[in-house]
Amino acid sequence: MERLLTNLKVNINSKIYLKDPQSSDLGKRIVENSILLIDKIGFEQFTFRKLSKEINSTESSIYRYFENKHKLLVYLSSWYWGWLEYRLVFATNSIENPEQKLRKALEIITQPVEQDMHFDHINEVILHKIVVSESSKSFLTKEVDQENKEGFFSIYKRLAYRLTEMIEEIDSSYSHPKSLVSIVLEGTLHQHFLREHFPTITNCNQRHSVTEFITNLVFNNLKEHHGSK
Template identity: 45%
Template sequence: MEKLLSSLKIEVNPLIFLKNPESSELGKKILSTAVIMIDEMGMEQFTFGKLAKVLGTTESSIYRYFESKHKLLLYFYNWYWAWVEYQIVFATKNVSPSANRLKIALDILCLQEKQEHEEEGISMIHLKNIVISESSKAYLNKEVDVENKAGFFLSFEKVVKILAIIIEDIDHNYPYPNTLVSTCLEGILHQQYFAKHLPSLSDVCKDTGKLPEIFYQIIINNLNQKK
């Protein structure tokens, strides 16, 4: 699977960027450097001016790729969920029963990156940290309806649909698969954030490896409820 995944090229909605950052060395450096800076300082403190200074380039050159840091965050958001989609699809292919597919998918979603590695020049540890702490800012804004119509959240929606189909295979009578999945996906991210920063809100502060089983039980228990 790793060999197959390494040969894949993640594609991000072209409306998110002005110039494809993968098309030039500067663009690739913008991605590889920005993902670290956003993780370390947060979106509020991160600016294109600070990024330009680290890269030894001009702020205007960065604006040729992204019109705002919000669009850069959307790029990372889409890139991450597209990567997760590929992992789940390959890992669950030809797996049965559907409950096993659900367990595999949850393992992938709850995975903590423990060793530094890069995909297409992007640090996966820093990217996962950004998704955990910053990704809600990608859609909690006044432009969400316009951005949704432009397809900026399709990568996340595809992951939701994959898991919703698995849930429907387990219990085709369950009426709320998309609601259950989207709630659990956000819950997985929140619990990882709470475990690190707001430990009184989590029971897995010392062992986030328990999250796959916790959310598996949440899903299965919901399916087992009397309709």
Template identity: 70%
Template sequence: MKYLLQNLKVTINDKIYVKDPESSALGKRIIENSILMIDEIGFESFTFKKLGEKIGSNESSVYRYFENKHKLLLYLTSWYWGWLEYQLVFTTNSIADPKEKLRKAIEIITRTIVQDSSFSHINEVLLSKIVVNENSKSYLTKEVDKENKEGYFSIYKRLVTRLKDMIVGLDSSYMYPSSLASTVIEGALHQHFLKDHFSSLTDCDKEHTPTLYFTELVFNALKNTSNV
């Protein structure tokens, strides 16, 4: 999969950006350093002025790529979900058994992220931390319905649908496949957050991982899936 991903370009809705950051060295520096800065100081404290100073460029140069920092966050979260989707598709495509396919999909979605050398300007480990901590800020806004209609969340929704289809493929009688799929994806973020910040509120730790928890949760919900 490593070699397949080397030429991968995650396609983001072009309404999210003014100019595609993947189209230039400056754009890639904006993405690379925005990830580093948001991880370091948080999204609330992050500004285009600070980013411009960090990359040695004018604040206005950042605005040539993104209208505001909300759009930048939408870009980063969309890229993450697209990257995760490609991993899921490549890894599960050759698995015929529906139970094993679903098990592997849950693992990919819920596991702790490791660095992917295929993208030199994107630190996936730090980006995953940003998604865990900041993802809800990309859609908990007054503009969410408008942005949804414009397709801003299409990659995320497509990932949920892929997992839902695998659930249906294993147990077509289950009444809540979309709810279960979205619960796994959102719940994985929440459990990783709790594990890192509110450990008394979760049973997940280094030994009892979110992957183990959600694997048990999903298969216990479905019929004819004993001996998980």
């Protein structure tokens, strides 16, 4: 597995970018420094002009990779979900018991992020912070339906399908596996956000993890449904 991870590349829909940023040193610097700059000043204040100063390049050079900052954010969000999907697949591939597999998958999705040294140009810890705080801006737009048709959110949806299949493997008669998965994915981000910014309206803290809450939520739903049959 270590050899596979060494050669790992997260493949992003080519319609999101003009030139693959993973294909050159400049592209990787654009991604690396955009993560750091968005974390520092926020997405609203982030511009390609400011980014060009951070990487000692020109604004036009960044536009050769991304049409605008919205597509850059879609790229960053897609990369995060793709990276998470790879981790989930590797962590669950050898687990045969359906319940244990789902528990492990939920752990991967919800646990605090640690930096992955297989990707030198991306700080996954900071990227996770951006996904928590900013990723909703990638799809809460007037263009979301068209971008969805073009596959901008295919990685996120593919991850959701994987979790849905795991739930159906445990209980094929459960009526709302997709809805439950959407709550898991978005609820996880929301609980991390509340824990950081509005701790008085969440019970997720140092004593009670987001993983604990989400895992209990999922299995209590499945248990309740199974008991009602």
